[in-house]
Amino acid sequence: MSVISSVTVNVPATTANLGPGFDCIGAALTLCNQFKFTRLDEGGLTIHVTGAEAERVQTDESNLLYQAFLKFYQYIDQTPPPVKIEIGLGVPLARGLGSSATAIVGGLVAANQLAGEPLSQVQVMEIAIAMEGHPDNVVPALIGGCRLAATSDAGWEICDVPWHENIVPVVAIPDFELSTSEARRVLPTEFSRADAIFNTAHLGLLLRGLGTGKGEWLRAALQDKLHQPYRKALIPGYDAVNTAAVAAGAYGMVISGAGPTLLALADVAYSQAVELAMASAWKTSGIDAVVRSLALDTQGATIL
Numbered sequence: 001m002s003v004i005s006s007v008t009v010n011v012p013a014t015t016a017n018l019g020p021g022f023d024c025i026g027a028a029l030t031l032c033n034q035f036k037f038t039r040l041d042e043g044g045l046t047i048h049v050t051g052a053e054a055e056r057v058q059t060d061e062s063n064l065l066y067q068a069f070l071k072f073y074q075y076i077d078q079t080p081p082p083v084k085i086e087i088g089l090g091v092p093l094a095r096g097l098g099s100s101a102t103a104i105v106g107g108l109v110a111a112n113q114l115a116g117e118p119l120s121q122v123q124v125m126e127i128a129i130a131m132e133g134h135p136d137n138v139v140p141a142l143i144g145g146c147r148l149a150a151t152s153d154a155g156w157e158i159c160d161v162p163w164h165e166n167i168v169p170v171v172a173i174p175d176f177e178l179s180t181s182e183a184r185r186v187l188p189t190e191f192s193r194a195d196a197i198f199n200t201a202h203l204g205l206l207l208r209g210l211g212t213g214k215g216e217w218l219r220a221a222l223q224d225k226l227h228q229p230y231r232k233a234l235i236p237g238y239d240a241v242n243t244a245a246v247a248a249g250a251y252g253m254v255i256s257g258a259g260p261t262l263l264a265l266a267d268v269a270y271s272q273a274v275e276l277a278m279a280s281a282w283k284t285s286g287i288d289a290v291v292r293s294l295a296l297d298t299q300g301a302t303i304l
Contacts, residue, residue: 007113008036008304011106012144012297013091014098015169015263016136019222019254020202025161026136027146028297029169031097034088034304035065035106039114043082051089064100068107068131075127076118080111094177096257101137104128109142109301129156137257144300146210163296164213168271170264171256172241172278174289178234183258186230195225215251218265222252235260237285241278248277 013031017023040046045066047059057063061070065085073080091099108124119127121143128138135149139158146161202221209217232238232255241262245253249270256263266274271293279291 004039004114004116006036006038007110008034009106009109009113009301010034010304011102011109011141011301012299014101014137014140015096015171015256015261016098017224017227017254017257018146018206018263019224019228019252020199020206020226021136021148022199022224022226023134023136024150025146025148025203025206026098026140027161027163027169028140028144028300029097029171029294030297031091031294032297033091033099033102033106035103035110036086036088037069037110037114038084038086040082040084045082046084047087048085049087049089051087053093054087054089056093057087057089064103065107068104068128069111071127071131072108072111072119072124073115076115078115081114083114092173092261094179095173096178096255096259096261097171097173098137098141098257100180101128101132101141104131105138105141105301109303113303125158126156140297140300142300144298146296148207161207162211164211166213166268167210167218167251168266168268168293169296170245170250170266170271170274170278170291170293172262172264172282172289172291174235174260174262174282174287176236176260176287178258178260180258183227183231183234186234187227188230191226198223198225209251213267215267218251222254222265224254228255231255231259235262237282237287238262240285241281244277244281245274248273250274253278 012028016026148159206221245264250264
């Protein structure tokens with residue numbers, strides 16, 4: 001195995017759940033974090049962070065990116081080398097866009113490169129899922145696209161979900177945070193059979209709607225009964241933003257990941273109108289938000 005001294009990895013943001021696909025479906029988006037790892041001859045750990053919210057990122061061994069780097073070397077039973085890490089932030093922190101998943105995937109992919117690629121992409125993916133606790137963010141962050149993950153007797157089965165070229169993901173990122181632990185805390189521990197059947201049917205419809213771009217299917221498919229009814233109370237202005245997005249032409253709106261970012265899906269012809277409507281609705285509620293039309297990232301983690 002060849003040994004390299006430096007590697008730079010771009011890892012895309014992700015949006016997870018997509019309404020009824022709680023903890024099993026996610027999509028990579030065209031926002032990214034960049035991580036550069038440089039092997040040092042001696043010394044310990046140096047971390048330098050640039051970008052919005054850079055001051056909030058830990059620069060010691062507790063940094064999640066570095067923890068993933070260490071986890072990789074622990075997995076292959078080798079001593080990790082001293083490294084300098086340069087982080088370029090492009091994904092907002094604690095907003096439901098998979099910032100932690102970018103760190104986990106970035107640390108693992110960089111470590112695999114510096115170690116001479118002893119692990120396959122599938123092995124890296126399995127470590128990432130174990131670290132994150134669920135697959136919906138780390139899988140698309142690693143391999144790109146929209147992905148459905150399910151367990152089998154042999155491990156994880158990852159299914160590519162076709163995404164029609166006319167469907168535009170519009171993200172509305174507010175100026176407040178919502179921790180994943182808080183968003184998990186409000187969820188019930190048990191659900192009714194009726195709610196389980198509802199989500200099963202709507203997830204199937206969502207998969208068909210994403211692949212065909214059929215508006216009637218998408219409008220119905222984005223409904224959910226497992227997490228959004230409980231989490232939306234944690235997001236001020238949710239109902240107003242939802243009403244505005246749909247009125248402007250969106251197929252529907254969902255909570256991105258655990259929130260508070262809100263994601264609307266719209267036809268390309270209506271995406272700009274949806275952007276303006278969502279921003280205006282949140283502004284009326286007294287909340288500043290960055291609203292952007294993005295696209296599906298099909299590459300996942302890339303090595304520069």
